[in-house]
Amino acid sequence: MVGGMATLLNSPPRLDPSALVRPGRVHRSVYTDAEIFRLEMERIFSRAWIYLAHESEMPAAGDYVRRHIGSRQVILTRDRDGAVHAIPNRCSHRGTTLCAFDRGSAPGGHSCPYHGWNFAADGRLRGVPQRSNYEGVLELGDYDLQPVRVAAYRGFLFGTLDAEAVPLVEFLGHMATSIDDLVDRSPSGEVVCSPHVLRHHYRGNWKLSFENLNDTIHPGFAHSASVVSAKAVAAGLEEGEPLAASLGMMLANGKPIQFFQDLDMVTTPRGHSYIGGHMGASYTADTQSAYAQALIAHHGPDKAARVLGTDRHLMLLYPSSTWHARYQTVRIVRPVRHDLTEIIGYTFRLPGAPEETYRNAVEYCTGANSAASPVIADDLEVYERIMDGNGFDAREWVPMSRGLREDREAVPGLTRSPATSEAFIRNQFAAWADYMGAAA
């Protein structure tokens, strides 16, 4: 990868994070410096609540999934009493990772492939083969795996390595309403995670995708070729032939900027944000009415109308995940290295809702998270070019000042700005500086 020494900070002290974020600008080394990435793993990803999994991914006792908290692998396992525990994926003997699959079932506990030490769902060391060799030497209890703190919000499981972290609901704050938005769309109150998962990656820093997803100015430029192509195909359609939903999504990027200027962006403490909905895709009339009926039966007419009337675009839950309630899609942002990031997309079924709701979710997630999506391919290209460009030249500071004077409303816990603003990026870096400011 292009980069290296030239990208390190020169004038302010290199690893004093408080020197890297200034009003309306940020030092480029936050993207390009491997040492800063290491500090982020220690100070951000070890402190924040990190989205891990949904309860429905582990329906039965012994079911597990493997996930990441920053650079650390964790295993979440459902125990016989129905509780979900998270433990590090690391044998306490010689450090071998216990589990090599993303999901599976281990009703007999997790056995290490090397010498067969066996760990319960909650990390307790249950058995050591050839125990007699350890007679008077090893107490099993000394080698239990330390459980990771886990909390659920409406079935969505989060973990944190920080014993002192604020309760999950406080971490979520107003953003809990975007998770409500997803769950309340289910006429049965249940949501079920699909086993089919969509992964892509890029050679760039994890923050670049957080700074891109609610950037409403870039689509008109970065995705203009898709708009041109979608229009060309639309122009060639036979009389009465409907436009495919996937093309509708591509065309949504061609909206005039004033549309986004009028739309609201909401930012909240700890780096979170969302903007108002703008994809505008709707269900067919049959689905719309069957779905509305089912929701009314579950929620009553007032709440059902409120649920169906809610239209938010992506909610960015800093620093680990992005949520689209309307399309039942959650994406995990997995930082791998300072210059390598994986995005993992999950879709959810709403039991009791017409099948079309799931089709829409699948269509959205495929369009918004596949490396083969013409729109995503453009974003990935930009991320990698940002890494290249920030690897040289004398200009060290990256402005994030768009809309700096345009905030519309600020009440405790919530600020409203135009959706064209870079307020969400400034908000992310305020949280970043907060997490990074003090050593653990």
Next chain:
Amino acid sequence: MSDAGLRERVRALIEDEARLLDDQDFEAWLALFTPDCRYWVPVSLDQTTPGDGVAHFNDDKQLMAARTHRLLNPRAFGAEPSPRTAHVVSGVRIDAVDDDGTVHASSSQIILEYRRRDRFEEDSRVFGGRVRHVLRATGSGLRIALKRVDLVNAEGSMNALAAPF
């Protein structure tokens, strides 16, 4: 027609389709597909229908047309310089023939892809796996109703994919 004759025709069609992609002759490529076709690259070999989950590609003909139109658009910097591919098609088989003449065929394919981005060995990639074609008998011969590409790394994490497999 004899079994050998049908197999020969199917093999020629699958090889031609791959060649048209390598030649970037997308208009001719699209013409090989039925109007209601599906081009599908699932994320798991367990997937049974294109609707049952997310996919790398899950295109109807409109999306195939938009995607390939974009590949030739110089403003599509995410695909520029545009990728060059070479398909190697091997082991074409007829797995089943329905009563109405619909042919279910499969082949093994390796796709070499090159896109010059100044990233040295990363500029070349290799994809491959089992490709399944559902070919429908039409007035103008066999046409592709479904192309399903089961990559060996279907579950894997992909970087940008511009060219169809």
